Amino acid sequence: MQAIQVFxxxxxxxxxxxxxxxGLYIVIARGNMIKKxxxxxxxxxxxxxxxxTPAKIIGxxxxxxxxxxxxxxxxxxxxxxxxxxxxxxxxLALGLALVVRIKEAYGTVDEDEIFAKxxxx
Amino acid sequence: xxxxxxQLPALQxxxxxxxxxxAALMRRGTPAxxxxxxxxxxxxxxxxxxxxxxxxxxxxxxRLGGWEPPFGIEYRVDVLNAFVLMLVSSVGAVILPFAHRxxxxxxxxxxxxxxxxxxxxCLAGLxxxxxxxxxxxxxxxxxxxxxxxYVLIALGRDRRALLSAFQYLIVGTIGAxxxxxxxxxxxxxxxxxxxHDLSTRLVEAYAVYxxxxxxxxxxIVVGVGLKLxxxxxxxxxxxxxxxxxxxxxxxxxxxxxxxxxxxxxxxSFGVFGxxxxxxxxxxxxxxxxxxxxxxxxxAAAAVYQTDLKRMLAYSSVSQIGYITxxxxxxxxxxxxxxxxxxxxxxxxxxxxxxxxxxxVYRIGTCKLNDLSGIGRRMPLTMTAFAIAGFGLIGTxxxxxxxxxxxxxxxxxxxxxxxxxxxxxxxxxIAVVYVGRVVEVMWFREESPHVKGASEAPLAMLxxxxxxxxxTVYFGFDTRATAGIATRAAEMLIGGxx
Numbered sequence: 218m219q220a221i222q223v224f225x226x227x228x229x230x231x232x233x234x235x236x237x238x239x240g241l242y243i244v245i246a247r248g249n250m251i252k253k254x255x256x257x258x259x260x261x262x263x264x265x266x267x268x269x270t271p272a273k274i275i276g277x278x279x280x281x282x283x284x285x286x287x288x289x290x291x292x293x294x295x296x297x298x299x300x301x302x303x304x305x306x307x308x309l310a311l312g313l314a315l316v317v318r319i320k321e322a323y324g325t326v327d328e329d330e331i332f333a334k335x336x337x338x
Numbered sequence: 339x340x341x342x343x344x345q346l347p348a349l350q351x352x353x354x355x356x357x358x359x360x361a362a363l364m365r366r367g368t369p370a371x372x373x374x375x376x377x378x379x380x381x382x383x384x385x386x387x388x389x390x391x392x393x394x395x396x397x398x399x400x401r402l403g404g405w406e407p408p409f410g411i412e413y414r415v416d417v418l419n420a421f422v423l424m425l426v427s428s429v430g431a432v433i434l435p436f437a438h439r440x441x442x443x444x445x446x447x448x449x450x451x452x453x454x455x456x457x458x459x460c461l462a463g464l465x466x467x468x469x470x471x472x473x474x475x476x477x478x479x480x481x482x483x484x485x486x487x488y489v490l491i492a493l494g495r496d497r498r499a500l501l502s503a504f505q506y507l508i509v510g511t512i513g514a515x516x517x518x519x520x521x522x523x524x525x526x527x528x529x530x531x532x533x534h535d536l537s538t539r540l541v542e543a544y545a546v547y548x549x550x551x552x553x554x555x556x557x558i559v560v561g562v563g564l565k566l567x568x569x570x571x572x573x574x575x576x577x578x579x580x581x582x583x584x585x586x587x588x589x590x591x592x593x594x595x596x597x598x599x600x601x602x603x604x605x606s607f608g609v610f611g612x613x614x615x616x617x618x619x620x621x622x623x624x625x626x627x628x629x630x631x632x633x634x635x636x637a638a639a640a641v642y643q644t645d646l647k648r649m650l651a652y653s654s655v656s657q658i659g660y661i662t663x664x665x666x667x668x669x670x671x672x673x674x675x676x677x678x679x680x681x682x683x684x685x686x687x688x689x690x691x692x693x694x695x696x697x698v699y700r701i702g703t704c705k706l707n708d709l710s711g712i713g714r715r716m717p718l719t720m721t722a723f724a725i726a727g728f729g730l731i732g733t734x735x736x737x738x739x740x741x742x743x744x745x746x747x748x749x750x751x752x753x754x755x756x757x758x759x760x761x762x763x764x765x766x767i768a769v770v771y772v773g774r775v776v777e778v779m780w781f782r783e784e785s786p787h788v789k790g791a792s793e794a795p796l797a798m799l800x801x802x803x804x805x806x807x808x809t810v811y812f813g814f815d816t817r818a819t820a821g822i823a824t825r826a827a828e829m830l831i832g833g834x835x
Contacts, residue, residue, distance in 0.1 A: 244508060257511055264519050271526055294525075297474055301518060304481045308511050311485055315492060315504045322497035335498060 229270040236263035248328040250319065254312045261305045268294040268301075343387065347400035347413040350384050350423065351466045351479075353377050358458035367450025371438050374454040378434045378461065381427035385465075389420040393822070399471070407471070408532035414471030418608075418677070418826040422468040422600045425681050429592040429688055430461050436801045437585040440695050444583045445493050453493060457589070460486035464597045473521045473531045473609070476601060477514060480565070484510045487594060491582040499581035502574070509574040513564030520557030523550045524609075533609050537833070540613035551613065558605050559621055566598035568625075568662055569632030572655045576639075579651035584695025587647055591654050591691055592684040599661050599680060603673075606665065607830040616834065617668035625666030626753070630760050632659030637767035641774070646704045649771060650690050653730060656764065657683045663761075664745055670824075670831050672748020677823035679741035682729070682812060686738060689726035689805035693719050696794035696802060701787045706775065711784030713776075715791040718799060720779050722806035727772035729809040732765050737812035740820055 224231060236259055243256025272294035280289040316326055323331050342349075357377040361370040391398055397416035401407065407414075415423070434457075441453055463483025470476050488510070492503035521531070527543040527550050530536055544551045560571075567575040575595075579587045606616050616622065636656030643649035661683065664676020694704050696719045697712060713720040729736035742761060749757035793799065812819050 241512070244512065250504065253508060257508060260512065261515050264515055264522065267519065268522050268525075297531075300474075300478060304478065307485060308481070308507065311488055312504065312507050312511075315488070315500055315507065318492070319497075319500045319504060322500055331501060335501075 229266060233263045233266045233270070236260070236266065250316045250326045250328065251313075253328075254309060254316070257312070258305065258309055261301070261308075265298045265301060265305075268298050345400075346384050346387055347398060347415055347469055348402065350381065350388070350427075350469055351462055353380060353384075354458040354462035354465065358455045358462060361451055361458055362455040365451050367442070367447065367454070368438075370451040370454040371441075374437075374458055375434055377458060378427070378431045381461070381465070382424065382431050385420065385423035385427045388415050389417075389424050389822075391415075392417050392420045393825070408530045408535035411475050412471040412532055412534070413469050414534060415469060416826075417822060417829055418603070419468045419600065421677070421822050421826055422597065422680070423465060425684055426461070426464050426468060426593045426597060429684055430589065432801050432804055433585060433589055433592070433688060433692065434801075435797045436588075436692055436695065439795060439798055440585050440699055441583065443699055444495055449493060453490070453583075456486045456489045456493075459483075460490060460589070460594075464593050467597050468600055471533050473525075473533055473536065474518075475531075477518050477521065480514050480517065480601075483594065483597070484514060484565075487590060490586040490590070491578050493586070494581040494583050496581045498577070502577035502581045506574045506578045509564055509571075513561045513571075516557045516561030516564070518561075520554040520559075520561060523554035523557065527551060527554075533604065536609050537612045540610060544613040551610075552619075555605070555610050555614065555619075555621065559602065559625075562598055562602045562605070566595045566602060566662070567655060567658055569628050569635055569655060569659060572632065572636070572658075575655060576648050576651040579654065579691075580645055580648040584647075584691065584698050587651075588688045588691035588695060591650070592688040595654065595658055596661075596680050596684050599658070599665070599676075602662070603665055603677070603830065607668075607673075607833065611830070611834040622666045622668050625662055626757075629659040629663035629666055630757075630764075632656060633663070633760065633764035634767070637764050637771065640771040641767060643771075644706045646694055646706055646709065646775060647691070649706075649775070650687065650694065653768070653771065654683075654687060656768070657687070657730065659764075660741065660745060660761070664748060667745075667748040667752050668831075669748050669751050670827055671744050671751060673827040673830060674820065674823045675741050675744030675746075675748055677826055678744060678816075678820045679738075681819050681823070682737035682741045682809075685805055685808045685812065686726045686729040686736075689722055689802055689809060690730070692798070692802045692805065693723035693726070696798050699798065700791045700794060703787055706778055708785050708787040709775075710778045710782035710788065711780075712788045712791065713780035714784070715788055716793050719794050719802055722802045723779070724776050725806045726809050727776060729813070731768045731772055735810065735813045737809050737819070739813055740816050744820065744823075 240256045240260030244253050247253055272291040274290050277288045277290035278286045280292050320326050361373055364370045400413035402411040460483050463479045466479030467476050488503045488507045492500050527547045528539040564571045633656050636652050640649045640652035661676045661679045664672045698704050729738040732738040732742040746758050
């Protein structure tokens, strides 16, 4: 019973850890470069969740000074993650652009095949 | 004049950032080069002024946008990061005259302006990491410089450059993400991102939540360790340096890893120092162990390389080991040695990579056998190569000796003779890989590639000679390097609990 309670209370963190490990696993285990980038994105997303989870307060509003509202969510982590999302998108875009160039140069996006091709030279 | 001097910390980053945009808009290589040259030669004067201010007075605190720290982003310049700023901006400036011809010969013409754009962007990112006093802001700059770096590496001629850039992108992004993760954990327990504020608030937070704080430190050390290529997280580095354009190899070897080391020093001593007594943690033993492994594995791998750029890259892995050894020793002499080797290694490695770049410019290859006898054809360039190579070994009379001297002193204090022996033994391996190259370059029959080669053009030769001269100069006059490094180490050690 207690284990279920701990799980429920830390549900977001459990998801964070799962996404983090899943993302990292894909990056390491997959040879396909597109899949690697997807794994990388999942890995980054897990960190977004880690930042946002403690910042969101149930029933909290945006921090607007008004006598009607007493409970606010912390806006700073949201803003930080907005920045991190932009960085993540830029990284993903650059990674995909590189994969396009690699595909042009090697004719494949699979790492093992690419290593095999360079070995022939 | 005072109006400008008050804004110097912001200008240090804003100038290259705006310059990058302008360079991209110019579309043509030569005007973009002229602009980059103007900007990169202005930057050392700015960082020089900042260094002078911090050496003679208190740390500079600059409020970005007028927001008061710790609420707004603060640029905080003390002796340590003024030194790093000076190093990065000087190397960026000295290398650039070399770039024009080298880039013209190695990169397609329609991409020249983009090269200079990325160069400035990378410079802006690196200077930003060094100058900022905000942990999250450092992440943003880390990614700015990293993204620019991936592009710079991918500009290399060989198609394997693309592959190296992709692999570095994966590893670099994982490193940066782990860093944010660590910063997130310490933000959760302290509620602040300002490094100076963190250092005091972590004391309280550590008493209540020791595990998240230590986990944060661990994530940051591993994340930054990936960026600085600490053994065994160095696998991306040899390929990236080997296939990048010559100027990029020199620039990255001299600056990118150094700034990452700065970040490691800043966090382990500056941010966590007050709270967790960094020198007593297991992580310092771990860093010392990995550093020694890096010193040997890097140097041993360098001995077996036939591609000289790759050899220098493995040598970088080994030399980074010396720097992090200084961090791991965490005493006055060791840390001084680490910080001073930051600068000395940057100077020597830039000279070596540029000398190879000049050889590639003249004969189109940097395979060891193709370079045999090149010393007689390009005597000045290869003399500079030999001098910087001796610096890597740590020969007395070169800058490398100074760093190893301090490291040896620091090692004796902590680990006694075995550690000292490790430093000497790994230097002996450096004798092998440097000596082998010098022998082939000077004492062998000329290879068919080398026949007809002549000395490098003046614009390429001058940066190489300046860097080689600096290698010797800083071997004798250590006021500018070891003097400042000692003060920085005193400040860091003094800030520890």
